[in-house]
Amino acid sequence: SLAGEVIKHGDLRCVRDEGMPIYKAPLEKGILIIQFLVIFPEKHWLSLEKLPQLEALLPPRQKVRITDDMDQVELKEFCPNEQNWRQHREAYEEDEDGPQAGVQCQTA
Secondary structure, three states: OOOOOOOOOOOEEEEOOOOOEEOOEEEEEOOEEEEOOOOOOOOOOOOOOOHHHHHHHOOOOOOOOOOOOOOOOOOOOOOOOOOHHHHOOOHHHHHHOOOOOOOOOOOO
């Protein structure tokens, strides 16, 4: 990869001639495929005093042009195990949850 290129979670890269041996050509090797699984730092891993130092090392933030059709919203953490979120389902989900009829025994 190029110097300074950012590798993201899930990215795939390969290294030629470092993979598994090729069938019927044991001295030749295929490509080694690598998938990167990036582990992000925990919350509050850096003190607020040191954040400006880190920001100075990173590329400058891109300017965001705010338009009239944009809404400001609050981003919150989501926990799928909480019960409350299940009450706020989309309308199209209700169609899929129709009555679940089980198998009934036949009486003679």
